[in-house]
Amino acid sequence: EPEVTQTPSHQVTQMGQEVILRCVPISNHLYFYWYRQILGQKVEFLVSFYNNEISEKSEIFDDQFSVERPDGSNFTLKIRSTKLEDSAMYFCASSEGTAYNEQFFGPGTRLTVL
Amino acid sequence: AQSVTQLGSHVSVSEGALVLLRCNYSSSVPPYLFWYVQYPNQGLQLLLKYTSAATLVKGINGFEAEFKKSETSFHLTKPSAHMSDAAEYFCAVTGRSSASKIIFGSGTRLSIRP
Numbered sequence: 001e002p003e004v005t006q007t008p009s010h011q012v013t014q015m016g017q018e019v020i021l022r023c024v025p026i027s028n029h030l031y032f033y034w035y036r037q038i039l040g041q042k043v044e045f046l047v048s049f050y051n052n053e054i055s056e057k058s059e060i061f062d063d064q065f066s067v068e069r070p071d072g073s074n075f076t077l078k079i080r081s082t083k084l085e086d087s088a089m090y091f092c093a094s095s096e097g098t099a100y101n102e103q104f105f106g107p108g109t110r111l112t113v114l
Numbered sequence: 115a116q117s118v119t120q121l122g123s124h125v126s127v128s129e130g131a132l133v134l135l136r137c138n139y140s141s142s143v144p145p146y147l148f149w150y151v152q153y154p155n156q157g158l159q160l161l162l163k164y165t166s167a168a169t170l171v172k173g174i175n176g177f178e179a180e181f182k183k184s185e186t187s188f189h190l191t192k193p194s195a196h197m198s199d200a201a202e203y204f205c206a207v208t209g210r211s212s213a214s215k216i217i218f219g220s221g222t223r224l225s226i227r228p
Contacts, residue, residue, distance in 0.1 A: 042218045042220045043216075048215055108156075
């Protein structure tokens with residue numbers, strides 16, 4: 001069964017460093033998303049992406065964040081200068097864009113900023 | 115605007131007892147509603163979804179949920195709890211456009227007593 005994959009599973013970085021989180025969405029999906037979950041809190045929407053453009057972004061998704069689909073398979077989230085409060089689990093999701101918009105989630109990348 | 119409220123951050127039931135996890139939604143448009151489960155240190159798994167076909171929705175692992183428009187509720191139930199049901203459960207809502215973000219509730223941690 002097709003699934004969304006994410007790498008790495010765990011990333012540790014120093015404050016101020018750039019990180020890139022990678023996702024491979026399901027191959028025939030057209031819509032891509034990033035969500036994050038700070039430890040012990042709810043899952044929050046960051047950004048949605050379609051046709052090589054950002055469709056919507058939350059107020060969390062400030063200038064330090066960017067997304068890219070560099071080739072036909074990968075979907076990346078870049079944080080330019082990490083802060084302590086960026087420590088969280090980051091989930092990638094993709095969907096076909098069908099009427100009920102079922103999104104399939106990856107296993108997540110745990111980002112720890114020291 | 116859309117939102118979901120989960121009543122009770124922690125629910126504890128005995129093995130074999132009824133599980134009831136409460137969720138109320140707010141939406142200015144007919145919503146799509148979901149329940150996701152998250153096991154410790156894992157990603158999000160879709161339990162079931164409401165897409166307006168039937169108000170009583172059956173999901174995996176014996177869970178079901180009933181959409182009640184008059185009560186703006188989408189409570190999750192399971193007749194008989196199993197130890198393996200111990201996890202975090204998230205109610206979520208999304209709109210009907212193709213790129214709609216998913217808005218998650220704050221989650222309910224389900225514990226099962228032997």
